Amino acid sequence: MPKRFWTQQKPSKKDPLMTQSLAEMAVEVLTTADGRAKTAISKQHAATWFAAREAGTPLPIGTAQPPLLPARPEQPELLDPRDVPRRKPGSPQGRIAMLHAVAHIELNAVDLHWDIIARFTDVEMPLGFYDDWVKSAAEESNHFNLICDSLEAKDSFYGALPAHAGMWRAAEDTVDDLMGRLAVVPMVLEARGLDVTPGMIRIFENAKDTQTLEALRIIYAEEVGHVAYGSKWFNFLCGRHGLDPKAEFHGLVQKYFHGALKPPFNEEKRADAGLPPDFYWPLADEEPPAYAR
Numbered sequence: 001m002p003k004r005f006w007t008q009q010k011p012s013k014k015d016p017l018m019t020q021s022l023a024e025m026a027v028e029v030l031t032t033a034d035g036r037a038k039t040a041i042s043k044q045h046a047a048t049w050f051a052a053r054e055a056g057t058p059l060p061i062g063t064a065q066p067p068l069l070p071a072r073p074e075q076p077e078l079l080d081p082r083d084v085p086r087r088k089p090g091s092p093q094g095r096i097a098m099l100h101a102v103a104h105i106e107l108n109a110v111d112l113h114w115d116i117i118a119r120f121t122d123v124e125m126p127l128g129f130y131d132d133w134v135k136s137a138a139e140e141s142n143h144f145n146l147i148c149d150s151l152e153a154k155d156s157f158y159g160a161l162p163a164h165a166g167m168w169r170a171a172e173d174t175v176d177d178l179m180g181r182l183a184v185v186p187m188v189l190e191a192r193g194l195d196v197t198p199g200m201i202r203i204f205e206n207a208k209d210t211q212t213l214e215a216l217r218i219i220y221a222e223e224v225g226h227v228a229y230g231s232k233w234f235n236f237l238c239g240r241h242g243l244d245p246k247a248e249f250h251g252l253v254q255k256y257f258h259g260a261l262k263p264p265f266n267e268e269k270r271a272d273a274g275l276p277p278d279f280y281w282p283l284a285d286e287e288p289p290a291y292a293r
């Protein structure tokens with residue numbers, strides 16, 4: 001019987017000559033539980049992806065089955081947000097609690113970026129889509145490590161305090177809707193990070209905590225890019241399907257995001273990221289200014 005030329009051998013992780021696809025790499029990150037181990041694999045895979053891109057021999061995107069929930073370390077304990085204790089931001093303990101919450105967000109962000117890579121391989125996208133999310137995942141890995149370093153310099157660590165259990169909900173809600181995922185994760189949740197980070201930077205300026213300030217300034221600068229990638233690919237898909245981006249964004253956020261958006265908004269950084277006021281203001285729990293209706 002003639003061998004069919006399209007019959008491919010299944011790649012195996014044990015065979016170093018077989019190239020791991022990007023989707024398989026993403027699943028490897030998602031199924032690694034320990035935070036530092038997850039970010040190390042994430043950065044290593046990002047470096048492999050970009051080395052192949054630069055050499056003009058991009059890795060195959062492939063297909064893989066991302067888990068519904070990424071693997072997580074045994075600690076921190078995950079609690080309903082109402083049960084996570086609040087601490088005064090002015091105290092050293094309050095600042096540790098704040099950094100612990102940031103570390104938790106960054107670890108989720110690593111998984112969110114690898115998840116969008118592996119989850120939607122059935123939607124044909126340009127290689128630039130993968131470049132953007134691999135780069136974002138590598139940056140989030142760095143953010144997690146920087147904040148962990150800062151916690152450890154204060155004799156704490158990621159896992160020392162309870163954390164928010166609802167962080168993966170946006171991913172679960174948009175598990176089969178790429179445009180919904182883009183609308184809710186980078187364009188709502190990560191954009192919210194742009195609103196709150198300047199206030200956090202002020203808190204650590206007052207505390208003269210240079211290590212944390214350096215970390216937060218890197219995070220603040222790089223997060224603009226993640227929101228921008230979200231709006232870039234959201235607009236790209238609207239164009240592909242002949243949809244009005246603003247109306248589509250409003251519909252998807254109302255469908256998948258639970259609750260109203262909270263002003264004040266960082267209008268300048270949101271504009272840098274390609275988010276105009278009439279995208280987010282009509283979804284806020286306050287009357288929009290005249291220019292944003």
Ligand SMILES: [Fe+2]
Binds near residue numbers: 109139140143223
């Ligand atoms: Fe981040």
Ligand SMILES: [Fe+2]
Binds near residue numbers: 109136140190223226
């Ligand atoms: Fe981000």
